[in-house]
Amino acid sequence: MSLTPAPVLEAGRLRLRGPEMRDFDPLAEFFADPDRAWGFGGAETRPDAWRWFASNIGHWHIHGYGYFTIEMTRDAAPAGLCGIWNPEGWPEPELGWLVFAPFEGQGIACEAALRAREWAYEDLGFTTLTSNILPGNARSVALAERLGARYERTYQNVTMGEDMLYRHPGPRELDSDGGAEAYA
Amino acid sequence: MTVTLADTPRFETERLILRAPEARDWETAAAFLVSDRARFIGGPYTQTAAWRVFGHAVGHWVLRGYGQFVLEEKASGSLLGSVGPWYPNGWAECELGWSLWHASAEGKGYACEAAERLRRFAYDDLGWTTAVSYIDADNARSIALAERLGCVRDREARLPVGEGSEDDATEVWVFRHPAPAEAAA
Numbered sequence: 001m002s003l004t005p006a007p008v009l010e011a012g013r014l015r016l017r018g019p020e021m022r023d024f025d026p027l028a029e030f031f032a033d034p035d036r037a038w039g040f041g042g043a044e045t046r047p048d049a050w051r052w053f054a055s056n057i058g059h060w061h062i063h064g065y066g067y068f069t070i071e072m073t074r075d076a077a078p079a080g081l082c083g084i085w086n087p088e089g090w091p092e093p094e095l096g097w098l099v100f101a102p103f104e105g106q107g108i109a110c111e112a113a114l115r116a117r118e119w120a121y122e123d124l125g126f127t128t129l130t131s132n133i134l135p136g137n138a139r140s141v142a143l144a145e146r147l148g149a150r151y152e153r154t155y156q157n158v159t160m161g162e163d164m165l166y167r168h169p170g171p172r173e174l175d176s177d178g179g180a181e182a183y184a
Numbered sequence: 185m186t187v188t189l190a191d192t193p194r195f196e197t198e199r200l201i202l203r204a205p206e207a208r209d210w211e212t213a214a215a216f217l218v219s220d221r222a223r224f225i226g227g228p229y230t231q232t233a234a235w236r237v238f239g240h241a242v243g244h245w246v247l248r249g250y251g252q253f254v255l256e257e258k259a260s261g262s263l264l265g266s267v268g269p270w271y272p273n274g275w276a277e278c279e280l281g282w283s284l285w286h287a288s289a290e291g292k293g294y295a296c297e298a299a300e301r302l303r304r305f306a307y308d309d310l311g312w313t314t315a316v317s318y319i320d321a322d323n324a325r326s327i328a329l330a331e332r333l334g335c336v337r338d339r340e341a342r343l344p345v346g347e348g349s350e351d352d353a354t355e356v357w358v359f360r361h362p363a364p365a366e367a368a369a
Contacts, residue, residue, distance in 0.1 A: 003188070003246055045345070050274065051236065054243025054247055089235070
C-alpha cells in the first residue's frame with residue numbers, strides 16, 4: 001500500500017521523499033526525547049508517535065502535501081522530517097522541520113527547508129509560507145531567520161498553545177533577491 | 185496535486201461497497217467523530233483532534249498495508265461508517281473494528297455485513313490466525329454485534345497500551361473472533 005504520487009525531491013546530499021514505515025523508529029526516538037521534541041510537540045508515548053506519524057500520511061492524502069522524510073542520499077538513512085504542515089485548526093500552511101539527533105549540527109534542516117519551500121512555491125503555487133515556533137526555541141528561530149523569515153505575531157495555536165508565527169519571504173521576494181540560494 | 189492511496193482492495197457485498205478512505209470522506213467522518221456517537225472510540229473529539237484521527241486511519245493503510253474500509257451504501261452512495269482490520273502501535277493484537285457514523289445506519293445489519301466480509305479478508309488475504317475486537321463495556325450495541333459475529337469475551341487477553349488502568353473511566357472488554365476454520369464453517 002502506498003501513496004501516489006509521492007514526490008521525491010533531490011537536494012544534493014539530501015533527498016526528500018514520502019513517509020515510509022522504516023521512518024517510524026527514528027521518529028519515535030525523537031518524540032521520546034523531551035529535550036529535542038518539546039519544540040515540536042505532538043507525541044508523548046510510542047503509540048502517540050505512531051498516531052502522529054500516521055496522521056502525517058493522512059495529511060498528504062487530504063492536502064496533497066505534508067512532511068517529507070529527509071534521507072541522506074549516500075545511504076538512504078532517515079535524517080529527519082521537513083515539509084508543509086497544515087492540519088485542521090492551523091492558522092495557515094507552515095514550513096516545518098525536525099532533525100534526528102545523530103544528524104544535528106550539519107545544516108540538514110536548512111537545506112531541506114530551502115528545497116521544500118522551493119517546491120511549495122514552484123510546484124504547489126503557494127504565494128506565502130509561515131513557520132510556527134514555540135517561544136524559547138532559539139535554534140528554530142535562528143534557522144527561520146537564516147531562511148529569511150521574519151517574526152510576525154504571537155498567537156494561540158490549537159494544540160501548541162502560545163506560539164510565534166514567522167513569515168517567509170514569498171516567491172517574488174526570493175526571485176528579486178537572486179533566488180533562495182541567497183539565504184543559504 | 186492529488187495524493188491518493190494506491191493498490192487498496194475494494195469489495196462488494198450484497199448492499200455495500202467497501203473501500204479505503206478518500207479525502208472526500210472527511211466531512212462525514214468528522215461529523216461522526218465530534219458527535220456523542222464517538223464516545224466509545226475515545227471521543228467526542230474536537231474538530232482539530234478529529235482531523236488527526238481521520239489522518240491516522242489513512243496513514244494506517246500505508247504503514248500496515250491494510251486498515252479501516254469506508255462503507256458506502258450501493259443503493260444511495262451514502263457513507264455509512266468504517267469497518268476493518270486495525271493494528272496501530274500499542275495494540276496488543278490485531279483487531280477488527282467498526283463504527284457506524286450516524287444513527288440512521290444502525291439496525292440494518294450493515295456493520296455485520298461488512299465485518300463478516302472484512303474478517304474473511306483478514307483471515308484469507310492478510311493471513312491472520314485470530315482477531316479480537318476491543319469494545320467499551322457500556323457499548324451494548326457493539327457487544328451485540330460481536331456476539332452475532334460469533335465472538336466470545338476473552339478475559340485473559342491483553343489490552344492496548346494505556347487501557348485498563350485504575351483511573352480509567354471506561355472499561356474495555358476484549359472479544360475474540362472465531363478462528364478462520366470456524367468462521368468459514
